[in-house]
Amino acid sequence: MxxxxxxxxxxxxxxxxxxxxxxxxxxxxxxxxxxxxxxxxxxxxxxxxxxxxxxxxxxxxxxxxxxxxxxxxxxxxxxxxxxxxxxxxxxxxxxxxxxxxxxxxxxxxxxxxxxxxxxxxxxxxxxxxxxxxxxxxxxxxxxxxxxxxxxxxxxxxxxxxxxxxxxxxxAASEAGALGPLVLGSDGELSHLIEVPAGGSRQRSAGPPADPDDQYFRMLGRDTYRHAVERMTSASTQAAELAGWRLDDIDRFAAHQANARILTSVAERLAVPAERQLSNIEQVGNTGAASIPLLLAQAASDGRLRAGHRVLLTAFGGGLSWGATTLVWPEVHSV
Missing domain, CATH: 3.40.47.10 (Thiolase/Chalcone synthase)
Incomplete structure (x- = not known):
């Protein structure tokens, strides 16, 4: 570091x-x-x-x-x-x-x-x-x-x-410094989360796209399984690389995919409910915005405070996933 x-x-x-x-x-x-x-x-x-x-x-x-x-x-x-x-x-x-x-x-x-x-x-x-x-x-x-x-x-x-x-x-020793980042992907499973039309592959094929292919689609059951597995694994790796034990985590901020996924990941990591940050009930799944929006809201309402050891993790299309750690600094959400 x-x-x-x-x-x-x-x-x-x-x-x-x-x-x-x-x-x-x-x-x-x-x-x-x-x-x-x-x-x-x-x-x-x-x-x-x-x-x-x-x-x-x-x-x-x-x-x-x-x-x-x-x-x-x-x-x-x-x-x-x-x-x-x-x-x-x-x-x-x-x-x-x-x-x-x-x-x-x-x-x-x-x-x-x-x-x-x-x-x-x-x-x-x-x-x-x-x-x-x-x-x-x-x-x-x-x-x-x-x-x-x-x-x-x-x-x-x-x-x-x-x-x-x-x-x-x-400096890496400062509060707010990002810890080691764990990232991964699996393009062989890209069909689980996709918008089939609108890109060069569909456009070069010639025929107009099926209207339904212009919308986002997701295979829910398979996505659920991979999301839980990948976020759990990435979180474990990120904590280990940071020199943390999982019970060192004060706040767990995962991509707000759905409540069932969040519960399953937290259970696998043995993160108690009082250390889990969530806003999915109020704002739904906001895609890439979900983690920083969650952090901003939690910093504003007091759930996230300076000195908290925070574990972040996400999973999305690609398939893609990641995790990292930081000690929350003295910043005020606006």
């Missing part, structure tokens, strides 16, 4: 104002509040209004993280998202411009719900290589724009939101 480390210096989160409850969804889908709660743990979620894009969410979260850090200067912007404003160009440069950050380096990271962990790796690399002293990492998804509104299996789960952190160069 020599050289420059990436240290959390600010954090912010944002969800759009439009609230959708389970009862709202039951008015147009063959479902009910009880059915949704029992299978996902979700009661309500926030969704974008017509005309609102991922960049709009990202800018709001970015502003809050910069304010939290008390310093609006950064050398790079990394945006983790599955729902860019358009296929080309990347969305990060537009976000940087709208934030008034000048002509800084800016690029997107695509790792679906693992995007924040992969974004942490990218931002840490920029800092470790002396390319940047300060990096704004934003994870934002307008996931409801790619979910079939008539698909009960996905429409009740996914929601929209953004979370952001400012990372600065510092």
């Amino acid at each position: 020599l050289g420059r480390a990436a240290v959390v210096d600010g954090i912010g989160g944002y969800v759009p104002p439009e609230l959708v409850t389970n009862d709202d969804l039951a008015q147009r889908l063959d479902t009910s509040d009880a059915w949704i709660r029992s299978r996902t743990g979700i009661a309500e979620r926030y969704v974008v209004s017509p005309g609102t894009a991922t960049s709009d969410l990202a800018v709001e979260a970015g502003l809050r993280a910069l304010k939290s850090a008390g310093d609006g200067r950064v050398d790079a912007v990394v945006l983790a998202t599955t729902t860019p404003d358009q296929p080309c160009p990347g969305t990060a440069p537009q976000v940087a411009a709208r934030l008034g950050l000048g002509q800084v380096a800016a690029f997107d990271v695509a790792a679906v719900c693992s995007g924040f962990l992969y974004g942490l790796a990218a931002a840490s690399g920029l800092i470790a290589a002396n390319i940047a002293d300060r990096v704004l990492l934003i994870a934002a998804d307008a996931f409801t724009t790619i979910v079939n509104p008539a698909d009960r299996t996905t429409a009740v789960i996914f929601a929209d939101g953004a979370g952001a952190v400012v990372l600065r160069a510092g």
Whole structure:
């Protein structure tokens, strides 16, 4: 752990104002509040209004993280998202411009719900290589724009939101310094989580895409099994590399996929309920945004405090997964 480390210096989160409850969804889908709660743990979620894009969410979260850090200067912007404003160009440069950050380096990271962990790796690399002293990492998804509104299996789960952190160069011994990052992928199982149409493979095939292929799809049972296995394994590795025992963990912040997955992973890691951070009941699955949004909310309401040893883990399409650790610093969520 020599050289420059990436240290959390600010954090912010944002969800759009439009609230959708389970009862709202039951008015147009063959479902009910009880059915949704029992299978996902979700009661309500926030969704974008017509005309609102991922960049709009990202800018709001970015502003809050910069304010939290008390310093609006950064050398790079990394945006983790599955729902860019358009296929080309990347969305990060537009976000940087709208934030008034000048002509800084800016690029997107695509790792679906693992995007924040992969974004942490990218931002840490920029800092470790002396390319940047300060990096704004934003994870934002307008996931409801790619979910079939008539698909009960996905429409009740996914929601929209953004979370952001400012990372600065510092020492590995500081509070807020990221611990070792564990990342992995398995492209042989990419079909478990996908949007089949819209890319070069479908477009080069010639015939127009089936309308249903333009929406997100997920094979739930297989995804559940791999999510539990991969997040458990990655979490165990990250704790070991940091020199922590699992019972050293004060707060466990996992990607808010669904309540059943969260419970299964926590049980395997023997993390008691009072140490688990969760907001899935109130905001649903917000894709790449879920972990930083959760951290921002927990820091704001007091569930996450300076000195807490925190374990982060995520799983998403690719398949992709990751985990890392940090001791929470004295930062205030905005």
